[in-house]
Amino acid sequence: MKQHDQNFLLKRITKKKNTGAQAATMTPKVKKGWRRRPAEADYLEMMVEYNSEAMALLLKTAAGWVYCHNNWEHEKLTGYSQKAIRNQPLKTVLGEAYFKVYEKNADDCLKSGKTILFKAKACWNGQIRERMCRMTPVSGATQDYIVVTELNTTVIKDWMAKNHLATTRFDAMFQTHTATMLLIEPASGRIVEANPAALAFYGYSLEEITAMTIDQINTLSKAAVDALRHQALAGQQRYFLFPHRLKNGEIRMVDVHSSPLELDGQPYLFSVITDATEREQNAAALYQEKERYKTTMEAIHDGVITTDAKGSISTLNPAAEQACGWQCIEVLGKPFEAIFRICHEYTREPLTGLVAGVLADGQSIEITAPTVLFKKDGEMIPIETSIAPIRSQNGSIGGVVMVFRDITLSREKKRRIEYLSYHDELTGLYNRRFYEQYFSQKEIKLIHPMAFVMGDVNGLKMTNDVFGHTIGDLLLKDIARTLKRTAGARHQVIRWGGDEFMIVMPGSDLKDAEVLVRQIKEQLKDICINGTIEASVSFGMALKQSRDDEPGPVLKKAEEMMYQIKLLESKSMRGTTINALLAALDEKRSETKAHTLRLSDHVMKLAERLSLNVEAKNRLILLTMLHDIGKVGIPDHILGKPGRLTEEEWQIMQTHSEIGYRIAANVPELHVVTEEILHHHEKWDGSGYPSGLSGEKIPLNSRILAVVDAYDVMTHDQVYQPARSHEDAIRELRAQSGSQFDPRLVDRFIDQVSHW
Numbered sequence: 001m002k003q004h005d006q007n008f009l010l011k012r013i014t015k016k017k018n019t020g021a022q023a024a025t026m027t028p029k030v031k032k033g034w035r036r037r038p039a040e041a042d043y044l045e046m047m048v049e050y051n052s053e054a055m056a057l058l059l060k061t062a063a064g065w066v067y068c069h070n071n072w073e074h075e076k077l078t079g080y081s082q083k084a085i086r087n088q089p090l091k092t093v094l095g096e097a098y099f100k101v102y103e104k105n106a107d108d109c110l111k112s113g114k115t116i117l118f119k120a121k122a123c124w125n126g127q128i129r130e131r132m133c134r135m136t137p138v139s140g141a142t143q144d145y146i147v148v149t150e151l152n153t154t155v156i157k158d159w160m161a162k163n164h165l166a167t168t169r170f171d172a173m174f175q176t177h178t179a180t181m182l183l184i185e186p187a188s189g190r191i192v193e194a195n196p197a198a199l200a201f202y203g204y205s206l207e208e209i210t211a212m213t214i215d216q217i218n219t220l221s222k223a224a225v226d227a228l229r230h231q232a233l234a235g236q237q238r239y240f241l242f243p244h245r246l247k248n249g250e251i252r253m254v255d256v257h258s259s260p261l262e263l264d265g266q267p268y269l270f271s272v273i274t275d276a277t278e279r280e281q282n283a284a285a286l287y288q289e290k291e292r293y294k295t296t297m298e299a300i301h302d303g304v305i306t307t308d309a310k311g312s313i314s315t316l317n318p319a320a321e322q323a324c325g326w327q328c329i330e331v332l333g334k335p336f337e338a339i340f341r342i343c344h345e346y347t348r349e350p351l352t353g354l355v356a357g358v359l360a361d362g363q364s365i366e367i368t369a370p371t372v373l374f375k376k377d378g379e380m381i382p383i384e385t386s387i388a389p390i391r392s393q394n395g396s397i398g399g400v401v402m403v404f405r406d407i408t409l410s411r412e413k414k415r416r417i418e419y420l421s422y423h424d425e426l427t428g429l430y431n432r433r434f435y436e437q438y439f440s441q442k443e444i445k446l447i448h449p450m451a452f453v454m455g456d457v458n459g460l461k462m463t464n465d466v467f468g469h470t471i472g473d474l475l476l477k478d479i480a481r482t483l484k485r486t487a488g489a490r491h492q493v494i495r496w497g498g499d500e501f502m503i504v505m506p507g508s509d510l511k512d513a514e515v516l517v518r519q520i521k522e523q524l525k526d527i528c529i530n531g532t533i534e535a536s537v538s539f540g541m542a543l544k545q546s547r548d549d550e551p552g553p554v555l556k557k558a559e560e561m562m563y564q565i566k567l568l569e570s571k572s573m574r575g576t577t578i579n580a581l582l583a584a585l586d587e588k589r590s591e592t593k594a595h596t597l598r599l600s601d602h603v604m605k606l607a608e609r610l611s612l613n614v615e616a617k618n619r620l621i622l623l624t625m626l627h628d629i630g631k632v633g634i635p636d637h638i639l640g641k642p643g644r645l646t647e648e649e650w651q652i653m654q655t656h657s658e659i660g661y662r663i664a665a666n667v668p669e670l671h672v673v674t675e676e677i678l679h680h681h682e683k684w685d686g687s688g689y690p691s692g693l694s695g696e697k698i699p700l701n702s703r704i705l706a707v708v709d710a711y712d713v714m715t716h717d718q719v720y721q722p723a724r725s726h727e728d729a730i731r732e733l734r735a736q737s738g739s740q741f742d743p744r745l746v747d748r749f750i751d752q753v754s755h756w
């Protein structure tokens with residue numbers, strides 16, 4: 001044997017025998033052998049000596065195979081000691097009937113140079129024993145040996161029986177178990193084996209599924225499947241949740257419990273697969289249900305407080321947090337009544353035991369009494385609330401839920417609605433509905449005497465048309481305040497319609513009504529809107545003399561009287577209103593009365609040249625005075641602007657002719673000039689405003705005024721331009737003749753002014 005082989009054997013033998021912490025114990029013979037340089041046979045003997053199996057050395061001699069050494073295990077098996085067996089032939093040790101099998105296999109082993117395993121019988125200690133024998137050749141420098149290992153076939157058979165039983169049991173379990181099982185090759189992911197349950201689950205035959213890899217079933221990416229498979233092989237992860245595709249294309253969620261194992265020296269992954277689709281669907285449905293619950297709890301405007309079975313707070317939704325001032329984290333787990341105090345709104349008597357009562361009897365309660373809840377800061381809020389038990393699936397009570405609503409705003413809205421039901425929104429006075437409800441009371445109908453006063457605001461329509469409804473509303477509010485203040489708390493002041501008011505005076509006669517009307521008229525003199533609009537109201541009155549008089553007919557008499565007085569006052573009022581408007585216009589516009597006088601002089605002279613009749617001349621004078629009356633409705637900053645108007649400002653300025661038209665339409669005496677006021681800014685070619693009339697469709701007086709007014713404006717200073725010369729004005733009139741102005745009127749006017 002070579003030296004390094006001998007050293008290897010020494011190390012192997014020493015390691016084999018030294019299984020504990022103590023030093024290896026050697027026989028004196030071995031120790032003695034160590035004192036000199038060991039021979040090849042010594043090493044072989046040492047190898048055999050310290051092996052746990054029954055081993056012996058055979059040596060080939062001229063007489064045949066003989067034993068040269070055996071170990072203690074072999075001695076126990078055969079009954080031959082090391083001394084007794086040395087140089088004994090096979091025939092002697094094994095017996096006449098059995099040695100030839102050993103001899104033949106020894107020859108074959110030596111010849112082939114390979115280990116041989118065979119079954120043989122031998123007669124040892126008077127017993128015939130069947131053994132498995134392993135022969136291994138060992139070639140030395142000078143001679144060859146055979147290492148014989150006797151294997152106990154009884155032990156092997158027992159092991160094989162047990163192994164067969166385990167294999168049979170595993171195979172039975174694999175084939176008959178209802179769980180889906182796969183055996184997978186880790187390197188490639190190839191499915192090596194599948195049990196019948198797997199075939200039924202996936203829908204493949206055994207031939208089909210064993211021709212597939214696991215990534216063809218797993219819908220994750222191949223890279224992800226490979227990575228997770230190697231984690232399972234390394235024992236880093238054993239449980240997985242995967243989406244697997246069945247043969248019919250259906251995707252099922254599965255739990256995969258995968259463990260590495262070794263078969264015939266090869267690593268595999270043994271996977272037990274459970275269909276988790278229904279569980280995952282239920283989990284998803286539960287999650288969605290929780291999300292819906294959470295969303296509902298967050299979105300609902302009512303406060304929601306829940307407790308557990310002991311009455312300790314478990315949740316507050318955002319509305320409850322906002323209403324009571326507590327955050328859920330602050331009160332979680334605390335007793336309900338230690339945090340939330342609920343009392344009767346009027347008596348302040350605490351309402352205790354609400355949660356405990358519901359937990360005890362399992363009955364829902366709705367608190368109908370006026371109730372308040374104390375907030376975190378001690379402030380009280382009125383609430384409407386109900387408390388109900390929370391039941392589990394088996395019917396037991398697991399807690400309560402209290403739903404409450406802060407009714408502060410709803411109360412205010414209710415009061416507002418009730419107020420508006422009986423009050424006029426603009427003036428704050430009672431309305432017709434109040435009148436009907438007031439006289440639906442039997443005791444009110446029996447009151448007598450009772451005076452009814454009806455009032456109608458004069459000129460409200462004109463005010464709205466000229467100055468807008470905002471100014472008209474201010475006028476109505478001022479009148480309403482005056483009526484209410486003067487009438488006092490004893491009498492009921494009602495806004496009857498748009499511009500009509502009524503005063504009901506229980507216990508008063510007509511004299512009392514006359515006194516009240518005089519006082520009101522005196523107070524109305526103090527009203528003046530925008531320094532221009534004065535308040536004027538026509539009043540009528542009637543008396544309910546007996547308890548049998550119905551209020552309707554009495555009211556009608558008061559209304560008829562009011563209209564009679566209004567007819568008498570209206571003409572005077574219209575005149576007053578027009579004069580007030582003209583006075584206001586004079587204050588607002590830059591033109592002077594001299595401008596009006598000059599216009600009047602020019603138009604009358606031109607009218608003479610045109611041979612107009614008296615009626616046309618009178619309308620022309622009236623138009624000259626009132627054509628710009630609509631400018632009372634134009635803001636001062638636009639009327640008095642020294643520079644050029646913006647497009648928006650110019651659009652506003654152009655509305656003055658329509659405003660003037662509406663003013664004149666409200667005064668019967670001015671109806672004759674309404675159309676002429678409306679169209680005095682139209683142009684001959686149709687490019688004027690507001691209607692775009694052209695040519696002779698424009699009223700004659702409007703065309704006359706347009707020429708004369710343009711000349712006078714050009715020859716006198718304006719806020720936006722200085723005066724131009726007479727010659728420049730004439731040239732401009734000629735330039736605009738046929739486009740802006742009537743050519744015939746331009747020629748007549750130039751002829752007229754050239755003789756001045």
